[in-house]
Amino acid sequence: MDRKAEEKRRQRHSLTLLEQVKRMKESTEIVDVVLVAEGEKFPCHKVVLAAFSPYFRAMFTCGLVECTQREVVLYDIPAESVSVILDYMYSADLLLTNQNVQTVALAAYFMQMEDVFSVCQKYMMDHMDASNCVGIYQFANHISAEDLSDQARKYLYQHFAEVSLQEEILEIEFQQLLTLIKSDDLNISREESILDLVIRWVKHSRKSRAEHLIELLKQVRLVLVSPSFLVEARKRNTMILCNSECNDLFEEALKTIRLSSQPSLSLRYGMETTDLLLCIGNNSLGIRSRHGSYADASFCYAPATKKTYFIPSPKYGEGLGCVCTGVVTENNDIIVAGEASAVKMSRQKTRNIEIYSLCTTQLRELYALGTIHNDLYVIGGQMKVKNQYLVTNCVEKYSMEQGTWRSTAPLPVPLACHGVVTVKNKLYVLGGWTPQMDLPDDEPDRLSNRTFRYDPAQDKWAEGAPMKYSKYRFSTAVVNSEIYVLGGIGCLGRDRGQTRKCLDAVEIYNPDGDFWRDGPLMPSPLLSLRTNSTSAGSVEGKLYLCGGFRGAARHEVITKEILELDTWENQWNVVAINVLMHDSYDVCLVARLNPRDLIPPPPDLVDQ
Incomplete structure (x- = not known):
C-alpha cells in the first residue's frame, strides 16, 4: 500500500471513529458523565473529555470524588461555552462569534485546552477593532494571555484617536485611564482628544469619578491644546468652571501658551x-x-x-x-x-x-x-x-x-x-x-x-x-x-x-x-x-x-x-x-x- 493510500485509510478510520462517538453522544449511548453548567445538563463520555482536556483527565484518573459521580458541576462557566466546546470535541467544529469568544476562551483556559484557547486568541486578534480592543486588552490581562494582551495594547495605542470616541473606553477603571493618558505612545495628532476623553469619562459616572478629575487633568498636556478649545471646555463644563484647582490648571496653561511659541512638554507619538x-x-x-x-x-x-x-x-x-x-x-x-x-x-x-x-x-x-x-x-x-x-x-x-x-x-x-x-x-x-x-x-x-x-x-x-x-x-x-x-x-x-x-x-x-x-x-x-x-x-x-x-x-x-x-x-x-x-x-x-x-x-x- 502506497503512502497516499495509507493516509486516506487513516483519515477514513479517524472520521468513522469521530462520527460514531458523535452519534453515541446524540443518542446518549454509553454516557458515563453529565456536565452541568447554569443548570443545563450535557451528557457525554469521560474518555472524550479526558482525551481533549488535561483538566478532565486529571479529574477522572486521580481518585477524586468526581471519578464516581455521575454529574460534574462547572461553576462560573456559561452553558453556551460548554456546548461550544463539546461540539468541538465531538465534531471538530468550533463555532465562535464576537459575543461568545471570550467566555469560550475562559472555559478552554479552565479546562486547559490550549488548542481551543489559541484559536480563540487568534479569533480575537483577527476581529479586533476600535470598538472592542479595550475589552480584549482587559480580558487578556485578566487571564495573563501575554500575546493577546500585547496585540490589543498595540492596537489600542495605534488607533487611540478612534478608540477614544467609543463607549467601551468610558467603562475602564481610573487607574487604567490614568496609565493610558500618561503614555507618550498614543497615536493622536491633537491633545484635544485626551482632554475631551477625560471630560467624557468623568461625566459618564460623575458622582463616583469627580474626585479623580484633578489627577487626570494633570496628565493632560494642556499647553498642547489650542487656547480656544481650553476656554470653550472650561465654559461648557461646570465641574471645571466651579473647581478652583481646575481653573488654576487651565489659567497656567493659557499663560504658558501666550508666552511661548514652542511647547516644552514631550509630544505624543501621533504628533510626531x-x-x-x-x-x-x-x-x-x-x-x-x-x-x-x-x-x-x-x-x-x-x-x-x-x-x-x-x-x-x-x-x-x-x-x-x-x-x-x-x-x-x-x-x-x-x-x-x-x-x-x-x-x-x-x-x-x-x-x-x-x-x-x-x-x-x-x-x-x-x-x-x-x-x-x-x-x-x-x-x-x-x-x-x-x-x-x-x-x-x-x-x-x-x-x-x-x-x-x-x-x-x-x-x-x-x-x-x-x-x-x-x-x-x-x-x-x-x-x-x-x-x-x-x-x-x-x-x-x-x-x-x-x-x-x-x-x-x-x-x-x-x-x-x-x-x-x-x-x-x-x-x-x-x-x-x-x-x-x-x-x-x-x-x-x-x-x-x-x-x-x-x-x-x-x-x-x-x-x-x-x-x-x-x-x-x-x-x-x-x-x-x-x-x-x-x-x-x-x-x-x-x-x-x-x-x-x-x-x-x-x-x-x-x-x-x-x-x-x-x-x-x-x-x-x-x-x-x-x-x-x-x-x-x-x-x-x-x-x-x-x-x-x-x-x-x-x-x-x-x-x-
Whole structure:
C-alpha cells in the first residue's frame, strides 16, 4: 500500500471513529458523565473529555470524588461555552462569534485546552477593532494571555484617536485611564482628544469619578491644546468652571501658551508623524565601508526639520528583486513593485515597519503603477511573449480590500517607460515610448508627449493636451492639484526621429483647464534614477527632487543632493548636499511616517 493510500485509510478510520462517538453522544449511548453548567445538563463520555482536556483527565484518573459521580458541576462557566466546546470535541467544529469568544476562551483556559484557547486568541486578534480592543486588552490581562494582551495594547495605542470616541473606553477603571493618558505612545495628532476623553469619562459616572478629575487633568498636556478649545471646555463644563484647582490648571496653561511659541512638554507619538520623502530600493554602490550596515536601507528625508532617516528596504525583506516603481495609498500603505520576473508587490506598513508580500501579476517590466483610493493599477509596460518583448496597452486593477485582480479599459496606445500620477481620483499617464517599426535597434521606440486621463467611475480613457517635449526618464509630482514633469530624455514636439537630449525643462499641467505651461528650469538637465520611476515628491506645497543623473548630451553623473522648488516663488534651492548615501534609488515617494520607527543616520552623516 502506497503512502497516499495509507493516509486516506487513516483519515477514513479517524472520521468513522469521530462520527460514531458523535452519534453515541446524540443518542446518549454509553454516557458515563453529565456536565452541568447554569443548570443545563450535557451528557457525554469521560474518555472524550479526558482525551481533549488535561483538566478532565486529571479529574477522572486521580481518585477524586468526581471519578464516581455521575454529574460534574462547572461553576462560573456559561452553558453556551460548554456546548461550544463539546461540539468541538465531538465534531471538530468550533463555532465562535464576537459575543461568545471570550467566555469560550475562559472555559478552554479552565479546562486547559490550549488548542481551543489559541484559536480563540487568534479569533480575537483577527476581529479586533476600535470598538472592542479595550475589552480584549482587559480580558487578556485578566487571564495573563501575554500575546493577546500585547496585540490589543498595540492596537489600542495605534488607533487611540478612534478608540477614544467609543463607549467601551468610558467603562475602564481610573487607574487604567490614568496609565493610558500618561503614555507618550498614543497615536493622536491633537491633545484635544485626551482632554475631551477625560471630560467624557468623568461625566459618564460623575458622582463616583469627580474626585479623580484633578489627577487626570494633570496628565493632560494642556499647553498642547489650542487656547480656544481650553476656554470653550472650561465654559461648557461646570465641574471645571466651579473647581478652583481646575481653573488654576487651565489659567497656567493659557499663560504658558501666550508666552511661548514652542511647547516644552514631550509630544505624543501621533504628533510626531509627518510627511517624509522616501527613496526606496537601492544597491550597495556608493556606500562607504564604515556605513556597511546601511547597505540594505532606504533613505528618508524630513523637509520640515531637514533631518535624514533610514528604513529597511522591501526588496531585502521580501526577495522582491529590483524595485521599479511604487505608490502610497489613501491609507498610507507604501506599495512597491518589482520587475524582471512575474510582477511582485510588497506592502509596507508604516507602524513598526512590517513588510509582507501583497500580490503577483503577469510578467512585465517598464510599466507604471498608480492608485485611486486603495485600488492599484498596473499600466502598460513591456511583456515577453515567445522570446520577444512587446509593449502593451493592458491595464490591470488590484483591489486591496478583496485581494483580486481584474482587467480594466486598456490604454489608447501601447506605452512603456511612462509616468503616472493621481489627481482628484483620476489617473494621468504621461510620456513614455510607444512601439514603432522604422527605428534602429539601438534607440527606444518613438517617444510620446501625449497625456491620457483615466476615470474609474466610467472605466474610460480620454486624451488631454500634449506636453511640449516627447520624453521618458522624467520625474513627476503633484503640487496643489497640478502635475509637474521634470527633466528626462526627450525631444521638442512630437518625436519624428529628431535628436534626443537630457532636459532641464519643467512642464506643469493644469487638469481642470487641460493646458500645459512652462515651469522654472532646473539647475541642470536631470534624469530619473530609473527608466520610468519618479525622483520627486511634494510636501507642504513644495516640490523636492531627490538625486538623479545629472548631465547633458546623455552623459550621466550621479548627484546626491536634494533640490527644493518653491512653487510660489518659482525658485530652485539646494536644501541638502550629499545626504543620499547610496549611488541610486529606484523610486521617490511621500508617506506619513514617524521618526521613532525609523533608523537614525550614522553620526558622521549628521555632522555633514
